[in-house]
Amino acid sequence: MQHYRKVQLQQRLLSPTWLDNGFIFTKIDGSPVTPNRVSSFFMWLRKKLGIKTTFHMLRHDMASRMKNSSYFDLKDIQNQLGHASIKITMDFYTHIDEETQQSKVSQWLEEDISGLINPEQNPKANQS
Numbered sequence: 001m002q003h004y005r006k007v008q009l010q011q012r013l014l015s016p017t018w019l020d021n022g023f024i025f026t027k028i029d030g031s032p033v034t035p036n037r038v039s040s041f042f043m044w045l046r047k048k049l050g051i052k053t054t055f056h057m058l059r060h061d062m063a064s065r066m067k068n069s070s071y072f073d074l075k076d077i078q079n080q081l082g083h084a085s086i087k088i089t090m091d092f093y094t095h096i097d098e099e100t101q102q103s104k105v106s107q108w109l110e111e112d113i114s115g116l117i118n119p120e121q122n123p124k125a126n127q128s
Contacts (some may be wrong), residue, residue: 063089068100 004024011028012018019030026032042055063081066072072080078089 001024008024008026011026012020012030015029017029019026021030021032023030023032025038039055045051046053059081063077066077066080067074074086074089078086081089083089
């Protein structure tokens, strides 16, 4: 980012028509880079590098990672994604981490169910 700011400063000094709008990502004259331009560049880059990931896939991934993190709650994710309803966030943009889910089920089976199958291995069953 610091390198980009230096390049931008050089462009500002060299351009008599620099538009100082405070944007970080700008064209050579200081005008903002449009979302359409970013999307077009990303599509070109994907094609050139053979990348199958789309912006929409990145959005889903970000929401799922936020959900699996201890730093964010669902309201944070809803706000970040700009959803009017938290139901949209839950239904469409968060996915159950299958590995975590399997681990939780395994742990539950280990702790709660194994004592029913093998009562001698359940310390709680021996206390009665």
